[in-house]
Amino acid sequence: MTSDKIIDMTAMVGLYGTLRPHPWIAANADPQDAYSLFRVHATAMGWSASRPDGIGATVWGMNDAGQAGSGEERRIGWFQVGLDKTEGALPLVPLVVCAWKSLARIGMMDVDAVQLLVPVHEAAPAWTHLVSTRSWFTTADPAARVHAEVVLDPGADETGEQTSAAVVNGMQAISIKPFAVAPVPDRRPVANLACEPALVGDLWMGPTRNPITLDAELPEWTPEAIGWLTSLVTEGMNKAGITTSTLISIVRQPFPGAGEGSPPAGG
Amino acid sequence: MSSSSRGLLAKLKFVFSGALILSVAFTPAAYADQEPSGDDSSISSAQANESKVFNTAGDYVHISNTPPRTASGHGWWENVSSDATLADVTVQLQVLNSGNWVKVGPAGTARVRSGGGAGNRATGRYGCANSLNVSWRSVVDVDLVGYADSPERLYTPSRLLQCGV
Numbered sequence: 452m453t454s455d456k457i458i459d460m461t462a463m464v465g466l467y468g469t470l471r472p473h474p475w476i477a478a479n480a481d482p483q484d485a486y487s488l489f490r491v492h493a494t495a496m497g498w499s500a501s502r503p504d505g506i507g508a509t510v511w512g513m514n515d516a517g518q519a520g521s522g523e524e525r526r527i528g529w530f531q532v533g534l535d536k537t538e539g540a541l542p543l544v545p546l547v548v549c550a551w552k553s554l555a556r557i558g559m560m561d562v563d564a565v566q567l568l569v570p571v572h573e574a575a576p577a578w579t580h581l582v583s584t585r586s587w588f589t590t591a592d593p594a595a596r597v598h599a600e601v602v603l604d605p606g607a608d609e610t611g612e613q614t615s616a617a618v619v620n621g622m623q624a625i626s627i628k629p630f631a632v633a634p635v636p637d638r639r640p641v642a643n644l645a646c647e648p649a650l651v652g653d654l655w656m657g658p659t660r661n662p663i664t665l666d667a668e669l670p671e672w673t674p675e676a677i678g679w680l681t682s683l684v685t686e687g688m689n690k691a692g693i694t695t696s697t698l699i700s701i702v703r704q705p706f707p708g709a710g711e712g713s714p715p716a717g718g
Numbered sequence: 719m720s721s722s723s724r725g726l727l728a729k730l731k732f733v734f735s736g737a738l739i740l741s742v743a744f745t746p747a748a749y750a751d752q753e754p755s756g757d758d759s760s761i762s763s764a765q766a767n768e769s770k771v772f773n774t775a776g777d778y779v780h781i782s783n784t785p786p787r788t789a790s791g792h793g794w795w796e797n798v799s800s801d802a803t804l805a806d807v808t809v810q811l812q813v814l815n816s817g818n819w820v821k822v823g824p825a826g827t828a829r830v831r832s833g834g835g836a837g838n839r840a841t842g843r844y845g846c847a848n849s850l851n852v853s854w855r856s857v858v859d860v861d862l863v864g865y866a867d868s869p870e871r872l873y874t875p876s877r878l879l880q881c882g883v
Binding site for chain 2: 455457458459460461463481482483484486487490512513514515529531532533650651652653654655
């Protein structure tokens with residue numbers, strides 16, 4: 452058995468925080484779980500095949516899912532899918548939305564971090580898609596704006612000489628407002644603690660790591676905005692020459708205090 | 719036994735059971751250790767027929783996210799109009815070897831309620847021997863408990879995985 456990194460069409464998403472199950476869930480005569488709810492919601496939205504025979508275009512096929520067994524686990528749910536071949540943008544917004552809404556059917560949740568495994572090597576150029584969908588967020592409540600740390604972990608020896616600045620430079624082709632992203636050259640990321648347990652370990656990513664850290668602002672802490680930001684940084688990685696399955700962590704953080712450095716600049 | 723004689727026996731079985739569930743043509747499915755490569759779009763005449771009484775369902779065979787590296791696939795059933803409440807669901811993993819689909823490992827089997835909800839899925843697993851790229855699929859079979867049903871099986875789409883056998 453080798454420890455080769457796994458590079459395929461797999462995508463995953465994990466949500467971290469707290470989940471308090473609805474009181475009626477345990478008594479449900481037709482018990483559902485993260486797996487079945489995610490699958491059903493994806494089917495309803497046309498993201499995954501409703502027919503078990505695989506007929507009909509879809510963006511992914513179900514793989515697996517799990518949910519926290521107790522209220523003390525920070526990872527409240529995770530989902531794994533196999534992406535179908537597409538010439539369009541990776542379905543990262545639908546993935547996060549589907550995961551978020553599935554867990555919200557189970558209980559009241561407070562999500563403070565999201566982690567995704569993104570097959571960046573399968574990502575087609577997404578600028579058109581990003582430009583076409585950015586205006587959704589311009590109507591967000593200004594008071595809903597959040598700061599977040601973004602950590603990109605391409606796994607074993609995949610970062611090479613690339614830096615956070617190179618990834619951010621890769622996003623400069625368009626204006627990304629109302630989002631903002633800035634490089635963070637030297638800061639220990641908090642994502643390792645916030646996203647524990649990680650979606651995948653050395654089995655998928657290989658034994659050595661050299662993560663890249665970014666600061667970001669999102670117009671709102673919603674699954675749509677988190678998915679859009681993930682698409683953006685995926686594009687930046689592609690432009691920077693990182694084209695492999697990458698673990699992307701987005702951790703909500705307090706806004707830095709005034710005078711603690713330059714705020715991230717929207718493009 | 720020829721394909722035609724197997725089909726005849728299947729029809730007789732339905733007649734004598736007195737509980738014909740699905741009135742579709744019998745598609746011979748000689749499941750030995752090796753199967754010819756065929757349509758992997760997973761459609762069967764039963765599933766395409768409007769008279770169907772249940773769906774057979776399965777997900778993509780995939781590598782589990784926790785070690786050791788293992789290929790895995792789930793199967794379940796969805797009741798459409800049968801009176802059955804339970805079914806035995808079997809998930810058999812297969813790999814493509816020299817143009818033939820070959821089963822690997824024992825089938826995963828579970829007696830479950832319909833819908834694929836919590837605790838109502840069967841799982842087939844096989845530990846990867848190496849990280850070679852191999853095409854995988856699963857064959858999902860549903861047998862309604864207490865009722866006769868058709869012999870159709872679901873073939874999930876082929877997936878290329880870094881999981882050699």
